[in-house]
Amino acid sequence: MTSPGELRRRTLETVSRPSYSISRSDMVLLNDNANLFGTNPAVAEVADRFDFTRLWAYPSENSDSLRSRIASEFGVSTEEVIVGNGSDELLDMASKCFLDPGDKFCSPSPTFGMYRFYARVNLATIREKLLRPDYSLDSAEILSERAKLTAVCQPNNPTANLFGRDEVVRILNESCGAVVLDEAYSDFSGSNMLKDAMSAPCTMDIRTFSKAYGLAGLRAGFAIARKEMVDELRRVRTPFGLNSFTEAVAARALDHKNWVKDVVSRMKVERSYLDGRMKALGFLTRPSECNFLIAKCPVKGPDLVASLRTKGVAVRDCSMFPMMEDFIRVSIGPRPMMDRFLAEVEPLVQGVGR
Numbered sequence: 001m002t003s004p005g006e007l008r009r010r011t012l013e014t015v016s017r018p019s020y021s022i023s024r025s026d027m028v029l030l031n032d033n034a035n036l037f038g039t040n041p042a043v044a045e046v047a048d049r050f051d052f053t054r055l056w057a058y059p060s061e062n063s064d065s066l067r068s069r070i071a072s073e074f075g076v077s078t079e080e081v082i083v084g085n086g087s088d089e090l091l092d093m094a095s096k097c098f099l100d101p102g103d104k105f106c107s108p109s110p111t112f113g114m115y116r117f118y119a120r121v122n123l124a125t126i127r128e129k130l131l132r133p134d135y136s137l138d139s140a141e142i143l144s145e146r147a148k149l150t151a152v153c154q155p156n157n158p159t160a161n162l163f164g165r166d167e168v169v170r171i172l173n174e175s176c177g178a179v180v181l182d183e184a185y186s187d188f189s190g191s192n193m194l195k196d197a198m199s200a201p202c203t204m205d206i207r208t209f210s211k212a213y214g215l216a217g218l219r220a221g222f223a224i225a226r227k228e229m230v231d232e233l234r235r236v237r238t239p240f241g242l243n244s245f246t247e248a249v250a251a252r253a254l255d256h257k258n259w260v261k262d263v264v265s266r267m268k269v270e271r272s273y274l275d276g277r278m279k280a281l282g283f284l285t286r287p288s289e290c291n292f293l294i295a296k297c298p299v300k301g302p303d304l305v306a307s308l309r310t311k312g313v314a315v316r317d318c319s320m321f322p323m324m325e326d327f328i329r330v331s332i333g334p335r336p337m338m339d340r341f342l343a344e345v346e347p348l349v350q351g352v353g354r
Contacts, residue, residue, distance in 0.1 A: 019352040028340055031314040033157070033185075033292050035214035036333030037263045042252035043215070050245060059244040062234075063156050066242065069251040070222050074194060079227045082234065083250075085241050087184055087208040087221030091118050091151075094204060096236040098149045098178040099124045108149035110136055110158060110321035112182065115151040124149070130322060134137070135286075137163040137168040148177040155189045158318050158329050160288035162189055169193075172200035178229070179203040187212035188264055189289035194224060204229060211291060212260050219340050267291050271332045277342050278330075279348050292331045294318060301326035311344045 067081040074081075084090040095118040099105060105119035109128035116126055129141040135156070140152060141261075155162045172179055172193075180199050183205055197205035204225040210216035220242060223233070232320055242250075274293055275285050282298035297304050305317040305328060316329035330341065 006086050010095055026312060026338060027309075028313045028337055029330065029335065030333065030341060031316040031329070032216070033211065033290070033329075033331045035211060035263060035291070036331060036337060037266055038214060040045075040214040040249070040253045040256055041259060042249050042256055043218075046245070046249045046252050050100055050248060052245075055244065057145070057244075058240050059247060061239045063247045064144045066220075066222075066247045066251045069254055070224070072094040073254050074224055076198070076224055077227070078192070080198075081222060081224055082230045082237065082246075083220065083222045083242055085221075086210060086219040086239070087182070087206050087223075088114060089155060089241060090204070090221055090223045090233075091115065091180065091182075092121075092208050093233045093236050094178065094180050095119055095122045095124070097232050098169055100148075100191050103149070104147040104177075105147055105149050105151075106142055106145040107151040107162075108142065108153075108156070110324055112153050112157045112316070115153075115180070119149070131159065133323070135159040135161050135323075137167045137171075137175075139167040140337040142171055143174055146176050149180070150175050150177065151180040151182060153182040153184070154191060154193060155185050156290075157185065157290065158294055158316070158321060158324065158327075160286060160290045160292060160294050160329075162191055162289050165193070165196075169196050169200075172196055172203045177202070180206060182206045184208045184211055185290040187260060188267065188291050191289070198224070198226065202226075202229060204233070210251050212263060213250075215246075215249065215253060215258075216262065218246040220246050266334075267332050270335060273335070274330065274332065274338045274342075281342075281346060283349075292329050294324070297326045297328055299326075301328055304328065304345070305349055306346050308341075308344055313315060313341050313344050315341070 063083045066076050070081045072080045099122045101123035103124050104127050105124040106127045107183045108131050126143045194205050197203040206223045206224040209220040278285055278295050282297040285295040301319045302317050318324040318327040318329050
């Protein structure tokens with residue numbers, strides 16, 4: 001029987017980062033799905049008035065001011081909000097809270113790889129259910145596992161599509177365990193399933209400041225759920241999860257709705273531009289509801305990704321996902337970034353037909 005220590009070692013190996021021949025600071029990073037259109041103006045505004053001489057003091061234990069601001073923004077009570085060091089910490093909390101060793105964790109596949117990571121760290125039994133060939137969700141397949149914890153990403157990363165609302169609602173309402181509804185990319189799609197999540201028996205709706213809000217470097221995320229679920233999550237949450245500056249900036253960022261709308265609008269223009277240019281080069285792109293495109297390459301995907309890295313452009317190799325052999329994922333940014341990617345990729349695929 002595999003020991004817990006061996007399982008954890010294997011888990012860490014599965015998410016090890018490849019080394020780059022060019023330093024990360026010099027790379028065009030089209031692989032992380034961060035907001036490439038700039039930093040939220042809230043950062044400079046808060047920095048101008050923030051009392052950095054008070055950094056000797058601990059922040060508030062539960063980030064009360066940010067929780068209050070989020071509650072006001074989303075029309076819920078403060079007791080129905082919990083924050084984390086990025087949405088990753090909230091996924092970690094959910095796994096610690098709702099999974100004991102051997103318990104079933106279920107998610108669609110392909111999907112965000114960190115769901116599996118945290119479930120494996122907590123020694124859960126992983127049950128992943130393949131999406132249909134068109135990347136749609138089969139709720140009956142998910143529910144058949146009767147998992148203690150289920151995760152659904154809406155819209156889904158890396159497939160970039162929105163799942164059918166009825167299929168997602170069925171999972172929220174009929175799961176026999178807890179459900180993580182990850183709406184990290186909802187600002188790009190216009191989707192919002194918070195009401196559905198709050199109506200369900202045991203669902204946490206996770207959001208992040210790392211995508212449309214342009215604060216990936218500050219690491220702030222939050223979840224909204226019924227009070228009884230938030231109370232359970234707090235049992236496994238470490239105190240002082242967010243630093244004082246991050247908390248202040250995240251709260252202020254919620255005031256910059258027009259900036260976020262502008263970012264989303266610009267992203268859609270560049271996404272359409274890149275989609276057309278990639279198709280002309282022989283890529284088979286998929287419709288996207290997110291701030292990235294996925295495309296099947298006219299050449300071997302892993303080789304293309306490796307070649308681009310040597311030229312200072314990082315994109316995501318999706319070949320490790322089922323149903324995505326030779327697919328790449330390209331984050332959408334301003335036109336100069338898109339043109340740099342196209343300039344580097346064109347000679348690598350030129351003259352290759354399907």
